[in-house]
Amino acid sequence: MSKPDASTPRERYRTQVREEIKKHAWEQIATAGASALSLNAIAKRIGMSGPALYRYFANRDELITELIRDAYRSLADTFRARAEAGADLGELAQALRGWALEDPQRYFLVYGTPVPGYHAPADTTRITSEIMAVLLDACTAAQPPATPPSPLETHLEEHRVWARQHPAPPSALRRALTFWSRLHGVLSLELAGHFDGMEFDPSRLYAAEAEAVSGR
Amino acid sequence: MSKPDASTPRERYRTQVREEIKKHAWEQIATAGASALSLNAIAKRIGMSGPALYRYFANRDELITELIRDAYRSLADTFRARAEAGADLGELAQALRGWALEDPQRYFLVYGTPVPGYHAPADTTRITSEIMAVLLDACTAAQPPATPPSPLETHLEEHRVWARQHPAPPSALRRALTFWSRLHGVLSLELAGHFDGMEFDPSRLYAAEAEAVSGR
């Protein structure tokens, strides 16, 4: 699915088993959440006994880290694909929602409650900045009507290291952040079921926020 | 803290122990998150052996449910207190942020990743609608410049059961929802550490969103 399956048959077998483990892990996460992920249960379903799994993942955390990495990778891929197809901010917003609804637990794995001790490995930041780059592209393309920069925008202009070398104007920096935070706001409340009792349609709220953030 | 401690000394002792259990549970959650909450560890720290704790809480879920209820109660109380002190939307936003930063894990317990099987008990919805009522009051007070209702606003007007009997105009319904979702968006990203690498000040973004949602 990702690596070109190198050299030795040993390695090929190894990555194949790793992939199968991850597949079952995703199924388990989708139904019961990440906290209920059991290495034992996965091993048994694959057909091998408990500890064998530790040949492939050092521990539970490493498996989850791998899943998080894959989730980020998946989001970055769909984002980039849509962007290369010429998507504007509104379409990116829709892509984000589609990706989230496709597998809510995957969304929560990335954007949900973090476990206090855990720190993401360095290479996930590379993926997140890839996502951010796509977003900044789209925000820069969405030409804003020239207005005097807000205090927030000047602050962002002074702290723009997170945008790497991207030549986005301050208004685009602000727009990217609000895109992210507003859409995540609606999405996470919806996926967490906080709109459940209420009878309105969350997609309408999402659409309104997406429109507001795409520049009227 | 809540109940007036009724009748018998047995009951008083009982609620006292329950309260101590919850106190230790909160400490544990604050440092290691809700998923790492261990009844055994709590019992030992209190000075009694494991299973004794089951006299006070039927199981782990019931304890966590109780904590969630308390968290909701706490948020509703601070919200209502500020509202009764004449706070407008901007001050409510600040109160929300203060409450969240005070104990991030408490915030996540309420607004974080839900466990798939879990369903909140009926009486928490009463608390949430109390919070919503305060919010709707403030949104109605923030007199919007009369504009033609957006599609979202007419949709909300047609599905306003979640607002109970509150006489908020459609624009206030929309404002309450965006208040909630936008502020939650910034807050949850910040608390989850997604802004960590970036060097800008999240409180500035929050302030900007709070201002935008309070009606310029």
Add this chain to the structure above:
DNA sequence: TCGTGTTAGTTATAGGTTCTAACGCAGGTT
């Protein structure tokens, strides 16, 4: 004051988890 029922605590136990250790064995490597 003396039973009697309730309740809080105990230990023992069952079944679950992650993860380590020690071992056999087969397949790939040389």
Add this chain to the structure above:
DNA sequence: AACCTGCGTTAGAACCTATAACTAACACGA
């Protein structure tokens, strides 16, 4: 063909939730 690397096994330690059975202390009515 012989080696040896590495996969999978079982055993077991140290946790966890939760139940069962039992004891001790307390509350209260006769």
